[in-house]
Amino acid sequence: MKVLHIDSSILGAASVSRQLSQAIVDQLQTKHADLAVDYLDLAAQPIPHLTGAILMGQDAEQAALGEKIIQQYLDADIVVVGAAMYNFGLTSTLKAWIDRISVAGKTFKYTENGPVGLAGEKKVYIASSRGGVYGENSPVDFQEGFLKTVFNFTGVNDVEIIRAEGVNMGPELKDQAISSALTQVQAL
Numbered sequence: 683m684k685v686l687h688i689d690s691s692i693l694g695a696a697s698v699s700r701q702l703s704q705a706i707v708d709q710l711q712t713k714h715a716d717l718a719v720d721y722l723d724l725a726a727q728p729i730p731h732l733t734g735a736i737l738m739g740q741d742a743e744q745a746a747l748g749e750k751i752i753q754q755y756l757d758a759d760i761v762v763v764g765a766a767m768y769n770f771g772l773t774s775t776l777k778a779w780i781d782r783i784s785v786a787g788k789t790f791k792y793t794e795n796g797p798v799g800l801a802g803e804k805k806v807y808i809a810s811s812r813g814g815v816y817g818e819n820s821p822v823d824f825q826e827g828f829l830k831t832v833f834n835f836t837g838v839n840d841v842e843i844i845r846a847e848g849v850n851m852g853p854e855l856k857d858q859a860i861s862s863a864l865t866q867v868q869a870l
């Protein structure tokens with residue numbers, strides 16, 4: 683079983699989303715002895731932004747990287763995404779990864795009836811962390827809904843969110859939020 687584990691927080695060892703995404707992968711490892719984990723640290727090794735030249739296939743090096751990134755996504759049975767909320771949305775490095783995997787003919791196709799996802803059977807876990815409290819479906823939360831939409835768009839409907847929020851609202855709330863998220867992880 684293949685897992686693609688992605689982190690994007692800039693906060694290194696202090697990152698909540700990194701702690702949660704690692705806990706999810708550790709938990710998966712207790713359930714599946716045959717787990718093979720591919721790891722992308724988008725803060726340490728950012729994927730260059732999509733450019734016109736890349737889109738038009740004029741940059742051979744980046745085209746090869748794009749193919750590799752898409753294949754890695756397509757091959758994964760499970761994707762675990764550490765998603766920190768920055769300015770109500772995603773880290774720009776995670777957005778850069780999304781811009782590379784959302785490719786017509788690869789992860790989705792256009793049809794007469796609208797777009798159809800091609801990424802197949804897959805489970806996505808999103809380890810979401812945010813400083814404030816938003817809950818579900820907040821109109822100013824452009825992080826979780828955006829990620830769900832993108833994964834759904836590529837055909838992946840099994841998206842589960844493990845959330846720690848209010849982590850910048852004092853140490854007590856932070857501890858509570860992390861421990862409740864970790865309890866959720868242990869139940870996976």
Ligand SMILES: Cc1cc2nc3c(=O)[nH]c(=O)nc-3n(C[C@H](O)[C@H](O)[C@H](O)COP(=O)(O)O)c2cc1C
Nearest residue numbers: 691693697698699766767768769770811812813814
């Ligand atoms: C650049 C930056 C922007 C942030 N923007 C928001 C925000 O818009 N809303 C919010 O609730 N928290 C915001 N925060 C707080 C983070 O969401 C919070 O620290 C979270 O734990 C980040 O995930 P991480 O610990 O994995 O880095 C921001 C933090 C940083 C560093």
